[in-house]
Amino acid sequence: xxxxxxxxxxxxxxxxxxxxxxxxxxxxxxxxxxxxxxxxxxxxxxxxxxxxxxxxxxxxxxxxxxxxxxxxxxxxxxxxxxxxxxxxxxxxxxxxxxxxxxxxxxxxxxxxxxxxxxxxxxxxxxxxxxxxxxxxxxxxxxxxxxxxxxxxxxxxxxxxxxxxxxxxxxxxxxxxxxxxxxxxxxxxxxxxxxxxxxxxxxxxxxxxxxxxxxxxxxxxxxxxxxxxxxxxxxxxxxxxxxxxxxxxxxxxxxxxxxxxxxxxxxxxxxxxxxxxxxxxxxxxxxxxxxxxxxxxxxxxxxxxxxxxxxxxxxxxxxxxxxxxxxxxxxxxxxxxxxxxxxxxxxxxxxxxxxxxxxxxxxxxxxxxxxxxxxxxxxxxxxxxxxxxxxxxxxxxxxxxxxxxxxxxxxxxxxxxxxxxxxxxxxxxxxxxxxxxxxxxxxxxxxxxxxxxxxxxxxxxxxxxxxxxxxxxxxxxxxxxxxxxxxxxxxxxxxxxxxxxxxxxxxxxxxxxxxxxxxxxxxxxxxxxxxxxxxxxxxxxxxxxxxxxxxxxxxxxxxxxxxxxxxxxxxxxxxxxxxxxxxx
Amino acid sequence: xxxxxxxxxxxxxxxxxxxxxxxxxxxxxxxxxxxxxxxxxxxxxxxxxxxxxxxxxxxxxxxxxxxxxxxxxxxxxxxxxxxxxxxxxxxxxxxxxxxxxxxxxxxxxxxxxxxxxxxxxxxxxxxxxxxxxxxxxxxxxxxxxxxxxxxxxxxxxxxxxxxxxxxxxxxxxxxxxxxxxxxxxxxxxxxxxxxxxxxxxxxxxxxxxxxxxxxxxxxxxxxxxxxxxxxxxxxxxxxxxxxxxxxxxxxxxxxxxxxxxxxxxxx
Numbered sequence: 001x002x003x004x005x006x007x008x009x010x011x012x013x014x015x016x017x018x019x020x021x022x023x024x025x026x027x028x029x030x031x032x033x034x035x036x037x038x039x040x041x042x043x044x045x046x047x048x049x050x051x052x053x054x055x056x057x058x059x060x061x062x063x064x065x066x067x068x069x070x071x072x073x074x075x076x077x078x079x080x081x082x083x084x085x086x087x088x089x090x091x092x093x094x095x096x097x098x099x100x101x102x103x104x105x106x107x108x109x110x111x112x113x114x115x116x117x118x119x120x121x122x123x124x125x126x127x128x129x130x131x132x133x134x135x136x137x138x139x140x141x142x143x144x145x146x147x148x149x150x151x152x153x154x155x156x157x158x159x160x161x162x163x164x165x166x167x168x169x170x171x172x173x174x175x176x177x178x179x180x181x182x183x184x185x186x187x188x189x190x191x192x193x194x195x196x197x198x199x200x201x202x203x204x205x206x207x208x209x210x211x212x213x214x215x216x217x218x219x220x221x222x223x224x225x226x227x228x229x230x231x232x233x234x235x236x237x238x239x240x241x242x243x244x245x246x247x248x249x250x251x252x253x254x255x256x257x258x259x260x261x262x263x264x265x266x267x268x269x270x271x272x273x274x275x276x277x278x279x280x281x282x283x284x285x286x287x288x289x290x291x292x293x294x295x296x297x298x299x300x301x302x303x304x305x306x307x308x309x310x311x312x313x314x315x316x317x318x319x320x321x322x323x324x325x326x327x328x329x330x331x332x333x334x335x336x337x338x339x340x341x342x343x344x345x346x347x348x349x350x351x352x353x354x355x356x357x358x359x360x361x362x363x364x365x366x367x368x369x370x371x372x373x374x375x376x377x378x379x380x381x382x383x384x385x386x387x388x389x390x391x392x393x394x395x396x397x398x399x400x401x402x403x404x405x406x407x408x409x410x411x412x413x414x415x416x417x418x419x420x421x422x423x424x425x426x427x428x429x430x431x432x433x434x435x436x437x438x439x440x441x442x443x444x445x446x447x448x449x450x451x452x453x454x455x456x457x458x459x460x461x462x463x464x465x466x467x468x469x470x471x472x473x474x475x476x477x478x479x480x481x482x483x484x485x486x487x488x489x490x491x492x493x494x495x496x497x498x499x500x501x502x503x504x505x506x507x508x509x510x511x512x513x514x515x516x517x518x519x520x521x522x523x524x525x526x527x528x529x530x531x532x533x534x535x536x537x538x539x540x541x542x543x544x545x546x547x548x549x550x551x552x553x554x555x556x557x558x559x560x561x562x563x564x565x566x567x568x569x570x571x572x573x574x575x576x577x578x579x580x581x582x583x
Numbered sequence: 584x585x586x587x588x589x590x591x592x593x594x595x596x597x598x599x600x601x602x603x604x605x606x607x608x609x610x611x612x613x614x615x616x617x618x619x620x621x622x623x624x625x626x627x628x629x630x631x632x633x634x635x636x637x638x639x640x641x642x643x644x645x646x647x648x649x650x651x652x653x654x655x656x657x658x659x660x661x662x663x664x665x666x667x668x669x670x671x672x673x674x675x676x677x678x679x680x681x682x683x684x685x686x687x688x689x690x691x692x693x694x695x696x697x698x699x700x701x702x703x704x705x706x707x708x709x710x711x712x713x714x715x716x717x718x719x720x721x722x723x724x725x726x727x728x729x730x731x732x733x734x735x736x737x738x739x740x741x742x743x744x745x746x747x748x749x750x751x752x753x754x755x756x757x758x759x760x761x762x763x764x765x766x767x768x769x770x771x772x773x774x775x776x777x778x779x780x781x782x783x784x785x786x787x788x789x790x791x792x793x794x795x796x797x798x799x800x801x802x803x804x805x806x807x808x809x810x811x812x813x814x815x816x817x818x819x820x821x822x823x824x825x826x827x828x829x830x831x832x833x834x835x836x837x838x839x840x841x842x843x844x845x846x847x848x849x850x
Contacts, residue, residue: 006769065638067773067848071669071725076626080638122628122639136634384762393762484759484767500762527757527770 008485009068010526013061013075013160013168014082014112016178016192018124018149019044020058025127036130045150057156060124062114067164074168077123081141083113083189085159087174089521090196090492092359094372094534096352097401097472103348105518108196108362110159110176116140116188124148142183142190152178157194161525172488174362196360197314198367206308206343209289212236216245216283217260222269222276229285230261237262242271242288244338247416249274249288272336272415289337291454296354297324297369299333300347304358304367308343316366327371328354330463333454336415353454355467359492370493372471374540378561379514380490382483384500389528392482393502398534403448403472405432410452410461419451429458431465433473448472470538477535479503479515485522488529492520495536513537543580584671584696585816586809589706599736601813604780605705607664608807609635609800612732616652624723632729635804637667637820637847640725643718646675650729651715660714662734663691663704664807666820667727667847671698674721679704682713693719699849700749703809703818708733728820730807735797738789739782741810748778748810748819748846776819776846780810787836790829794840798826801842808844819846 021042023030032040032048040046047053063069065080072078091106121128121135124145128135138144149155155178162171176194183190200206213236214229227245234257242251243264253266264285270276291299297320304310331354337346351357355372382388411426418424437445448468455461479498483490490496497512505511515533523530543564553565553573567579594601620629622644631639632650641650663679670677679691690706714731718724753774759767785794800806801823809818821844829838 007771008768009771009773067850070667070849071672076624078638120634120636120639122631123626385765386761386767388762389767390760390762390764485770486768524757524770527768528759 008526009066009164011063011066011068011072011160011162011164011166011171012082012085012525013063013069013072013078013171014085015158015160016060016062017057017156017158018060018145019151019155020056021047022054022056023052036127037132039127039130041125041127041148043148046148058124062112072166072168079117079119079141081115081117083115085525086111086113087159087521089519090359090362091532092357092492092516092518093348093351094357094516094518096348096357097476098398102344103351104198104201104344105357105359107199108174108176108360109179109199110157110174110194112157112159112192112194114142114190114192116142116184116190119144140184140188146181152181154178157192161522163526172363173365175365176362196362197310198308198358198360200310201304201308201343201347207340208303208307208343208346209287209337209340210307211340212285212287214262214285216279216281216285218281219278221278224269225267226263226265227267227285228258228260228263232262232285233257234262237264237287242290242336242338244286244288244416245279245283246277247274247414248277248279249336249338249415250276272338273413274416286339290335292334293332294334295321295324296328296331296333296350296356296371297321300350300358300369303343303346310367314365314367316364316368320369323369323371327373328356331355331455331460334456335454338416349451350454352450353452353464355464361492363491368493372539374542375495375514375536376542376562379495379497381497381499381512382481382487382490384502387483387487388498388500389482389484392480392530393498393500394480395503396478398476398478401472402442402446402475403469404434404436404442404445405430405447406450406465406468406472407447408450408452408455408461408465408468410458411456412453415453419453422449425451427458427461429461429465431462431469433469436473442475470540472538474538476538477513479533479535480531481533482523482528482530485527485529488522490517490520490529490531492517496533498533514539541580584694584698584702585700585818586812587677587691587694587702587704588812589690589704590692592705593707595707599738600740601705602740602811604737604741604782604808604810605662605703605734605812606737606797606806606808607662607703607730607732607734608797609804610796611735611800612664612730613652613654613658613660614730616654619651619653621647621649627725632665632726635728637727640667640727642725643723646673646718646721646723648718648723649715650718650726651713652729652731653713654731655712657710657712658731659708659710659733660731661706661708662730662732663702663706663714663716664730664732664818664820665702665704665716665726665728666805666807668696668702668724669699670696670702670718670721670724670726671700673724675718675724676720677702677704678717678719679706680715680717681709681711682715683711687715687717693717695720700816701807701818701820701847701849703807703812705734705809705812735793737782738786739784741780741782745780745810746778747815747817748776748808748821748844749817751777751846752848753777753845773848773850776848778819778821778844778846780808780842780844781839783832783839784834784837785829785840787838790838790840794829798828802826805847819844821846 061078062082063078090108093105096103119141160171214232217228252264409425516536519532544562564580624642627642680687824843827842829840
């Protein structure tokens with residue numbers, strides 16, 4: 001038996017990476033001076049020489065103090081005050097198909113409850129031995145910690161889960177960013193809430209482009225070729241770019257500091273479908289954000305890193321590029337964003353229009369990117385015999401996501417006007433399955449409108465309409481099930497097949513339908529994982545045209561998953577499997 | 584490992600029989616001594632064993648090591664109690680010594696520690712100022728609590744009905760089965776130990792002399808108990824679930840008392 005089967009014992013460790021100065025009080029370059037009782041706690045809030053604060057981190061570990069927690073390799077000092085860890089997992093919104101949810105899906109979060117307690121200040125106070133008092137008799141651990149760590153917003157919080165005997169480094173780790181705390185309460189509990197790093201994308205936090213400070217110094221006419229703005233300097237704007245003043249866009253070829261602020265020269269007025277017009281002193285000159293024929297992964301990385309402030313180390317860009325090159329190299333993005341817009345909204349639009357999605361993988365501590373595409377690797381089969389826990393499997397239809405007509409608006413008329421106004425678009429592509437609307441099928445139409453400002457051409461918009469219709473013409477199904485921890489490697493973003501008598505075809509045979517996991521949560525840490533998955537059969541399969549001279553179909557058991565064998569006139573292979581189709 | 588006796592231990596004439604429990608509580612041990620360790624590993628604390636917290640530990644940098652407390656003045660000591668240690672896992676031997684003015688003298692000979700159960704070393708009383716434990720063999724252990732003092736001795740033994748502390752395992756277990764009834768796995772979570780100690784026929788005079796002191800100590804800090812050191816080696820590092828109040832037995836001045844405890848589990 002391995003650790004994750006019989007007799008397994010879960011170990012849970014919480015790590016808080018507290019900002020901590022790497023200097024020693026009063027030692028050069030720290031210029032602070034004071035008696036032992038006046039020394040700081042090497043935190044910024046208590047620092048007496050903040051100009052020389054040398055940011056580093058101090059890892060504080062917390063456990064429940066169970067037997068299995070007592071000796072974890074890699075943890076030398078763990079405070080056994082952990083009461084509970086409650087997670088709310090990431091939920092992917094595949095291609096923003098769920099219109100009642102955020103385009104980015106749900107953010108993962110964790111609530112960690114601690115029991116407050118007296119503390120000796122060992123570990124957290126480098127100068128504890130010199131103090132004239134016994135810190136164990138002064139206030140509680142958390143009340144002191146909060147006072148010494150007032151600036152907490154970028155603290156990293158990690159939750160480790162493993163089994164007895166595993167070293168910390170071998171455990172599953174989920175990473176979050178500090179959000180808030182409550183307590184200590186009357187029962188002596190403190191609850192720390194942390195969220196996934198994509199919380200930084202929330203509308204109030206991240207806007208693209210950034211709001212520009214410049215205001216017209218004087219009135220300008222519709223033909224003016226340069227403008228001067230006050231309340232700004234040249235560093236507030238890129239060397240070349242596009243401005244929006246009122247309802248007009250204009251490009252400039254240079255900008256420089258001038259007597260009253262910054263002057264833009266080489267103006268081309270009335271660009272991007274707008275009309276050159278006069279403007280008044282005091283009007284804002286807003287920098288616009290332009291992308292031209294750019295890769296999806298590059299645009300997402302730019303928005304997340306440069307406008308949402310997510311560190312590049314948290315973006316899995318190398319694998320993003322591989323995913324893009326493999327599954328959607330023909331999709332390029334072009335857009336002009338003329339006013340500060342929530343990065344959340346922009347990413348959601350891109351997700352829908354490029355048939356992709358991003359999510360925070362808290363286990364790998366990376367923002368991941370995936371294109372919705374056919375499968376090129378056979379997904380694992382989860383059966384009701386060997387995997388799915390008793391009483392945990394259920395299905396439901398998602399009729400709100402069915403599509404009988406996909407309307408894709410493209411070629412924006414005026415970039416300064418609303419993109420959700422159908423009158424502001426020059427073209428529309430409609431793909432429809434009218435049979436699906438007939439009385440013998442679903443009996444009503446279901447239209448999905450996509451305002452595709454990122455796809456300004458037939459070549460990009462038409463495939464999106466067709467793809468959307470193909471994937472959602474039938475009502476998608478949602479499956480919920482639980483697996484034992486032995487199978488907890490399956491996680492958000494994975495695709496699996498479910499084999500169960502609860503989902504069969506008209507003949508009673510198991511369908512083994514394909515599902516993409518959109519949410520995974522260890523509802524009982526180390527024991528039970530709960531999944532939510534969306535049917536992905538309609539996403540299809542990627543076939544490989546086989547070389548001339550290849551042998552006949554050898555049967556489903558031995559045929560390569562992507563090998564395209566020739567079927568009979570009914571599209572069926574010798575053992576009844578459906579053959580590849582070119583459509 | 585549990586109870587360890589001094590070699591050729593002779594019960595002092597005024598002591599209670601070894602069938603009676605020995606309790607080491609905060610009003611019997613000498614805290615506040617000056618601590619010195621032969622070495623201390625990074626992120627561990629020489630002073631850690633000198634408080635009751637089990638997670639602030641001392642760990643030497645090698646398996647051959649000493650940890651000493653200088654009590655400031657000579658004290659009569661008849662026990663050394665150790666908890667939250669890994670000497671069993673690390674394969675160590677333990678020796679308890681005192682400074683006789685010219686050399687270290689042993690009260691507990693070098694003893695191999697077989698497991699991580701709390702240790703209650705019992706020896707004839709010695710009055711000395713400096714006391715230490717010596718570790719050897721195996722690999723460097725971690726030790727959370729070390730106490731020296733003069734034990735409280737219960738005047739009565741515990742009779743039938745006691746469930747030994749070491750078997751009072753509060754372990755939660757959970758099995759998983761698939762939809763078709765296949766066994767998929769079983770989880771456990773070892774928590775703490777639970778037990779209850781009952782004494783009867785305690786005289787009011789004894790209670791007035793000893794029990795209040797224990798009550799006050801137990802309100803604040805854990806305590807060690809060896810419930811029947813003569814016959815059983817179980818030792819617990821316990822917390823009283825509630826302040827243990829004696830009850831009159833309506834037989835002369837006799838009282839009975841029940842102490843329900845939770846103890847730190849170790850295996």
